[in-house]
Amino acid sequence: MAKIAVIGAGINGVMAARALAQAGHLVEVFERGAPMAQTSQASTKLLHGGLRYLETGDWRLVYEALAERSWWLEQAPHLTRQLPLLLPVYKGQGRARLLIKLGLSLYDRLAPRGWPKHHWWPAGKVLSAMPALSPHGLVGAFEFTDGQMDDLALGRWAADQLVALGAMIHSSSAVTSVDTQGRLICAGRAHQFDLICNLAGPWAAQLLKSSGVSMQADLRLVRGAHLVLSGAPEQGLLLQAPQDQRVFFVLPGMGRYAGMSIVGTTEAEQLLDDPIRISDAEQEYLATAFDHYFGAGSAQSRLVETYAGVRPLVRQSASANVNTREHHIESQGRLISVFGGKWTTARSLGLEVAQRAGQMLKD
Ligand SMILES: Cc1cc2nc3c(=O)[nH]c(=O)nc-3n(C[C@H](O)[C@H](O)[C@H](O)COP(=O)(O)OP(=O)(O)OC[C@H]3O[C@@H](n4cnc5c(N)ncnc54)[C@H](O)[C@@H]3O)c2cc1C
Structure with a gap:
């Protein structure tokens, strides 16, 4: 010992x-x-494989994380849950439907047996489930399931x-x-x-x-910020910010955020000696992205609080500007x-x- x-x-x-x-x-x-x-305690509160890491080829990380997602849900069912998420597809915007379908099929394949698989919702079904979501150009949405926790x-x-x-x-x-x-x-x-x-x-x-x-x-410190809004969405959403096509989440909160929406996240350089809090630019970015889907001024009128955390991203090689969350x-x-x-x-x-x-x- x-x-x-x-x-x-x-x-x-x-x-x-x-x-x-x-x-x-x-x-x-x-x-x-x-x-x-x-x-x-400042995370997006997802127990997930990280669908977006498939785009950077981090398959091993996704595979491992999907197995760990199931572990947490089995060990602490009182503090975790399965969370169905909608990934809406809009005509002429963001990633192509086929590309998303391929990514979700791979995500299903990498998950442990028995985890719910993705499927397609036509636009009518999406809008009857989420009447506040922008209908302009909506083709439909993929539903897939991840895990959520009260971190x-x-x-x-x-x-x-x-x-x-x-x-x-x-x-x-x-x-x-x-x-x-x-x-x-x-x-x-x-x-x-x-x-x-x-x-x-x-x-x-x-x-x-x-x-x-x-x-x-070789590390880079990157801040990620979230908005907490009053009122929970009927469904968790993974959306693409109209400004730069980065994905962001709109999630129903649980635990201390039950009945609220969590909107995030951002990526901004952080110095350790500076306070870890959302900047005006990040708040504006998230509010603009949210309002694009839910109507002008909706984020600001529902804002309850904000929070931010920092992650050290490890550069894979000093010469390449490539970072990994591993x-x-x-x-x-x-x-x-x-x-x-x-x-x-x-x-x-x-x-x-x-x-x-x-x-x-x-x-
Ligand atoms: C915005 C954001 C969203 C995220 N969302 C998700 C998500 O949805 N799902 C997911 O899987 N991952 C997510 N992550 C990643 C995840 O949150 C982090 O990987 C994880 O919380 C890091 O935990 P940690 O213990 O390394 O760091 P921390 O939680 O920061 O813990 C480090 C601890 O060390 C203490 N400490 C520091 N210096 C000293 C010292 N000198 N002496 C003693 N103690 C010290 C600090 O006080 C702190 O408590 C997210 C990260 C960020 C930034």
């Missing part, structure tokens, strides 16, 4: 700590604020399970320095561990930098650092961290 520190109690830190505790290690989690108070509640549930496994979570315990020999500093005190796992999310690289530990990953793990001496990842795949990431830890402890 080894003594292992995990830095960060977002979903990735909690699920890595869980896998380490299940492997029989003595685990202590250091969290500078409260568990689940950062990125992990904050599900993350807290995972943290409670971790504590039940015997791990300790130290809240309000910022780690100010780590080294590759298993030593970390928290509240001015040095602590020695057999291994340290740095899962500080968007701050993981900053912690290494301020500790003088080098890293290989995680990247680095290890040096007695230190493992994780960059990136998705909420949906936090469990499999945790297992990978535990496997890497097992190898490092043997060496």
